[in-house]
Amino acid sequence: MKKEMWAIFGGSLLLYVVIVLLIAVGPAIDLARTPPGPGVKPLTPLEEEGRQVFASDGCDYCHTLQVRPLPEDKVFGRPSAPGDFAYATPEMLGSERTGPDLTDVGNRRGEVWQYMHLYDPRAVSPGSIMPNFKFMFHEVKAVPAGVAAVPLPPAFAPKNGDKVIPTQRAEALVAFLMSLKQPAIPGYAMNGGMGGQAVASAPAAAPAASAAGGYAYDAAKGKTGFDTTCAACHQANGEGVPTAFPPLKGNAAVGDDDPTTQLDTILHGRQGTVIGGVKYSGVMPPFAGQLNDEDIANIANYERSSWGNHAKPVTPAEVAKLRAAGK
Amino acid sequence: MAVTVQDLSRTGPTPIRGEQDDHELSSIFKAYTVSATFWLIFGTAVGLLLAFKFGAPDFWAGKYLTFGRLRPIHTNDVFYGWASIALVGTAYYVTVRSCGTKLYSTALAWAGLWLFNIAAIAGTIALDLGYNWGDLEYREWPWPIRLVFLAALIVTVWNILATIARRESQDIYLSNWYIVGGLLWTCIICLVAVLPWYQYGLGQVTISGYFMHNAVGMWFTPLALGLFYYAIPKVLNRPIYSYALGVLAFWTNLVFYPMLGAHHFLFSPLPWWLQTTAIICSVGMLVPVLGGGANYLLTMRGRYHGRIESYPLAFLFVGVLCYVFGSMQGTVEALRSLQAIWHFTSFTVGHSHFTMYGFVTFAAWGGIYALLPLATGKRPGQLGMAVHFWLATTGVAIYVISLSIGGTIQGLDWVHGKPFIQSVVDMEPYYLWRGVGGILMFLSHLVFVWNVWRMTAGKPGDAPSPIMQSEEAGA
Numbered sequence: 001m002k003k004e005m006w007a008i009f010g011g012s013l014l015l016y017v018v019i020v021l022l023i024a025v026g027p028a029i030d031l032a033r034t035p036p037g038p039g040v041k042p043l044t045p046l047e048e049e050g051r052q053v054f055a056s057d058g059c060d061y062c063h064t065l066q067v068r069p070l071p072e073d074k075v076f077g078r079p080s081a082p083g084d085f086a087y088a089t090p091e092m093l094g095s096e097r098t099g100p101d102l103t104d105v106g107n108r109r110g111e112v113w114q115y116m117h118l119y120d121p122r123a124v125s126p127g128s129i130m131p132n133f134k135f136m137f138h139e140v141k142a143v144p145a146g147v148a149a150v151p152l153p154p155a156f157a158p159k160n161g162d163k164v165i166p167t168q169r170a171e172a173l174v175a176f177l178m179s180l181k182q183p184a185i186p187g188y189a190m191n192g193g194m195g196g197q198a199v200a201s202a203p204a205a206a207p208a209a210s211a212a213g214g215y216a217y218d219a220a221k222g223k224t225g226f227d228t229t230c231a232a233c234h235q236a237n238g239e240g241v242p243t244a245f246p247p248l249k250g251n252a253a254v255g256d257d258d259p260t261t262q263l264d265t266i267l268h269g270r271q272g273t274v275i276g277g278v279k280y281s282g283v284m285p286p287f288a289g290q291l292n293d294e295d296i297a298n299i300a301n302y303e304r305s306s307w308g309n310h311a312k313p314v315t316p317a318e319v320a321k322l323r324a325a326g327k
Numbered sequence: 328m329a330v331t332v333q334d335l336s337r338t339g340p341t342p343i344r345g346e347q348d349d350h351e352l353s354s355i356f357k358a359y360t361v362s363a364t365f366w367l368i369f370g371t372a373v374g375l376l377l378a379f380k381f382g383a384p385d386f387w388a389g390k391y392l393t394f395g396r397l398r399p400i401h402t403n404d405v406f407y408g409w410a411s412i413a414l415v416g417t418a419y420y421v422t423v424r425s426c427g428t429k430l431y432s433t434a435l436a437w438a439g440l441w442l443f444n445i446a447a448i449a450g451t452i453a454l455d456l457g458y459n460w461g462d463l464e465y466r467e468w469p470w471p472i473r474l475v476f477l478a479a480l481i482v483t484v485w486n487i488l489a490t491i492a493r494r495e496s497q498d499i500y501l502s503n504w505y506i507v508g509g510l511l512w513t514c515i516i517c518l519v520a521v522l523p524w525y526q527y528g529l530g531q532v533t534i535s536g537y538f539m540h541n542a543v544g545m546w547f548t549p550l551a552l553g554l555f556y557y558a559i560p561k562v563l564n565r566p567i568y569s570y571a572l573g574v575l576a577f578w579t580n581l582v583f584y585p586m587l588g589a590h591h592f593l594f595s596p597l598p599w600w601l602q603t604t605a606i607i608c609s610v611g612m613l614v615p616v617l618g619g620g621a622n623y624l625l626t627m628r629g630r631y632h633g634r635i636e637s638y639p640l641a642f643l644f645v646g647v648l649c650y651v652f653g654s655m656q657g658t659v660e661a662l663r664s665l666q667a668i669w670h671f672t673s674f675t676v677g678h679s680h681f682t683m684y685g686f687v688t689f690a691a692w693g694g695i696y697a698l699l700p701l702a703t704g705k706r707p708g709q710l711g712m713a714v715h716f717w718l719a720t721t722g723v724a725i726y727v728i729s730l731s732i733g734g735t736i737q738g739l740d741w742v743h744g745k746p747f748i749q750s751v752v753d754m755e756p757y758y759l760w761r762g763v764g765g766i767l768m769f770l771s772h773l774v775f776v777w778n779v780w781r782m783t784a785g786k787p788g789d790a791p792s793p794i795m796q797s798e799e800a801g802a
Contacts, residue, residue: 005491008504012581013511016545019585020515024537025525027601032530056457058395068594070667072741082596085528090461093532093595097671100747121384127748129381129758135390227746 037083039183043176050176053169055090062130064094064101065180075228077104077182077290084182099130106181107290110283112244113233114174115150115166123156124232124241136170139163151244151281184289215297215315222302225295230303233282238307245282246273249307257312259300263319266296268326288326293319352423353702355436357783359416360695362444364772364779366408367688371769373401378765381758391455399467400454406465406542407476408447410683413691414550415439415483418506420698421557422487425502426494435486442479446472463531464539470521477517484510501573505553508581512545532597533589536605540588547683548580551650551690552619555643558697559626562640564797568625576619583611590661593670609661612654620651630795638712639793642693645720649685656681668742673754673761674734677727684723684768692719692775697793699782707778708788715774722767725760733757 043051054060065088069079080103085091109117113124119137121128139162143149149163158164166174227236230248234240238249248254252275253261264270269286272279287296293316300319304311380386380394390396423430430436450468453459459467466473484507491503520538525531560567567573589597589605624647627640635641656678660669669675692715700706733754740750781788 002492004499005488008499009488009507009511012504012508012577013515015581016512016585017515019582020519020537023586023601023604024519024534024588027598028525028530028533028537030530031533031598032525032527034529055461056396056459057393058398058459058462060462061395061398064671066595068667068670070594072667072744075744075747080596082529085532085596087528089527089531090463091528091531091535092462093535093592094462095464095591095671095675096673097741098673098751125748127752129384129751131380131384131388131394133393134388135393224744224746227748231746 031082034082034086036086037081037183037185040083040086042087043179046172046175047179048176050172050174050179051092053173054176055092057133057173059102060092060094062096062098064097065103066093067101067103067182073101076101077107078185078188080182081185081188099128102177102180104180104182104290106178107285108229109177109232110285111174111178112151112282114177115170116152116241116244118170118173119150119152119164120156123153124235124245126236133170136167136173137164138167140165148281151241153241153244215294215317217301217313218298219302219305221295222298225291225299226302229287229291230299233284238303238309240280241282243278244280246275246280248303249309251275251309254303255309255311259304259312259314259318260322262300262303263296263314263322264326266291266300267319267323288323293317293323349423349429349702351433352420352430355430355433355440356416356420356699356702358437358440359412359419360699360779361783362440363409363411363413363416363691364776366404366412366447367772368776370401370404370409371765371772373397373404375762375765375769377401378758378762382755382762396455396457396459399459399462400451402465403450403454403467404447405683406547407443407450410547410687410691412440412443412447413695414547414554414687415443417554417558417691417694417698418483418487418510418550420702421502421554421694422490422506425500425557426491427496428490428493431486431489431493435482439479439482439486442475442482446475446479449475463535465542466520466535466538473517473521477514477521480510480514480517484514500557501567501570501577502553502557504574504577505549505556508577509546509549509553512549512585513542516541516545529596532592532595533601536588536590536592536597537585538588539591541585543683544580544584544587547687548584548650551646551687552576552580554690554694555619555623555647558639558694559623559643559647562637562643562697562793562795563627563630564795565626568622568628572618572622576615576622579611579618580615583608583615587612587661590666593661593663593666606661606663609658612658616651616654616658620647623647635713635716637793637795638709638716638790639693639697640795641716642689642696644693645716646686646689646693649681649689653678653682653686668738669734670738672734672737673730673757674738677730677734680723680730681727685727689719695779695782699779700790700793703782705782705785705787706790706792707781709790711774711778711781711788712790715771715778718767718771718774722764722769722771724764726764726768729757729760729764733761 066080067073067076067078073079116123117125118133120132120134121130137150139158141162143163143165147165149165152164233245234248238247240247253265256262265284267286267288269284271283274280291299296319297314297316301313303309304313376387377394377397419430419436446468449472453469453472454467458469460469487507487510491499491507516538520534526534556567556573586608587605589601590609593602627644630636630640659665660678696707696712736753737750740753
């Protein structure tokens, strides 16, 4: 009787332990030693505090922190590499994308946008179903010296005229979000879904081979590119957000037949913009590393031909010239 | 061997012991069921609120009621509060009865119940205060709290092993293989999940993949299957179709299930061989799933009659169907081509409810309706069980179907390169239907409370004996 107990329970326990050592503990010990990739750095104390906020308020349940080597993930960055996660403890790769992946969000959104979006996601992203995180902000009568109030559109600002300033919790969280920047790995790109091993292919930022001739503006690509990359701040209707993100509708730089300012802004970012006496506090990140010349030309042409704008179309060649000049 | 099984799974003319003479066992079974029912109500009330928030994101968005804090409270409480406590309660009854003996220690059973509850209460409070162990799926509780849960498991397995050791029969009935296996394996799972030495970066990702599927497949699955092997023959008053098939399913489950966890991280930077092993083992799972499923369905053969004779059997039947189809769905989802579309979408949420609700929760309900009246001598009302059954079945069907369709649309939106917000907008009607399903499911739980009340402290109802007439007697 005792023998049967030992055989069944002892046997199944032993077999299970062996399997677990082989499939989980062994690989984990090995993979925990993965060295950091080039440019992968540990977080600063404030960013680390922000990571704790990210975990304790459960951001990871709707936002992944991993990019797969699949075409549909290209919009979030290059495929994640093993070395990206050397300092990512606790791991927050995530299992659901109710909202978009955040692996490279630090390169795609500025701090001002993050504060506005946390205070009320609908202020910058109509249709978003993310909860607001107003509990991470103070509403004050007078903004203390050295603190920047969050520039909210009137419809989303407190009704009593109070100003909104971030708490330490929000500052830490935004510091963490801004730290989420993928270091570039030249030559590391799609590989037919084969685990993201490095293959020799042109980096996404390289000038398109066909740039010199044969370019035709693709309006559909222009719109998709704009909606995916630019609309978060400048809004789908091109009107921007007052005092935060400038409008592109009727924007002098967009309407200028000389595209230098517009293309330079897309390629290399801009801050401290003043239009008609209004100062815009948003910081635009550079997109030279994320969009190729043809993408940028399509987006620029979409902006030049939408919302009542009528300006001379640009070509990828012009983008390539300014890209080279800006380096 | 077959003779033993028949003895164990039938209520013969002279049962080994009277069903109601074991008052200690009865009160333990009652206490576990009542406690589990509390967590079911609490956990699914939170779930319903979460479903509502998809349509009204600014509703109750304060610090302690924000989506990201309530979400792990929902998953952990239905896992470790409801399903774990309910299945351990039935496991005590199954083990004691199938061994034809008395429980080794009542005190240990009570201690276990306290420990399970302390862990669930402390875990809920910790998560709401923001002490979340890194959003690691199903192991969000701070590690000291998960050690309390481990202590509950150790107390339970000790008690159950000691009970089996004092059995009067020669053989150990199959249910106990699954119950003890599940308890022992889960002790290992809990230990591997807290040991700190390899929980860095990708090492921790490996453990997350291992943990999130082993906590389901090596804990809830074996306990629910063990319950099936006892409750289905008991209700039908006939032996299990094939004992050998059950043994085969046990060992193949043990070989394939532990290795499939990495399929949660397909296309991630985890080593390619680990991902491929997980896919192969996900396909291998068809052996125990189809073997086990066929065994249960063949045991039920000829007893459908086009109408529901017995609600305990109806719950067990839906549980078996969801086990078979939910697991097969899991195999299909693990294939790379389909995972590329479904991963990260709400399809996965549909799958987890198909299995944790359709399979595990229906198994627990079937087991409770089949066995609790035998322990307490009190039956629920037939109408109460019927309302519970139809609300829960309709609700979970709406839930799973809407999220499966919506999740597929979500994934295709991404594949077609639409702006991300499009996938959010397209999900809106499916989130709404998920909420409708959720309301029906929650209402069914309130009816379940009423039924539990009648089986324990309240006035018994009019339901017939959960044990159906055997064919010999009927014919």
